[in-house]
Amino acid sequence: MNSKLYVGNLSFNTTEAALRDAFGHFGTVTDVYVASDRDTGRPRGFAFVTFGTEEESKLATEKLNGSDLDGRQITVNEARPKEARTFDSPNRRAGAFRARY
Helix, strand or coil: CCCEEEEECCCCCCCHHHHHHHHHCCCCEEEEEEEECCCCCCEEEEEEEEECCHHHHHHHHHHHCCCEECCEECEEEECCCCCCCCCCCCCCCCCCCHHHC
């Protein structure tokens, strides 16, 4: 397990400070990132919380997954690495977009 956690189903009113406070009871929080929409700046309902050690992140996952934060039952999981985005598909034929015009 790594020390970075995914936190989902957040209220749009949940702040970085609220996350630091909630997760800080289980260890040293080194980073908090609340995802927001690029265009509107509104929160997207999920965040990433990073701890100093894997043991702290495991304890926080066990204790906070399914708990209530700002009126919402949050989901806490180990963060997975971001997958590489590819725009080629084995089912797409060359020039398929041009054929529509």
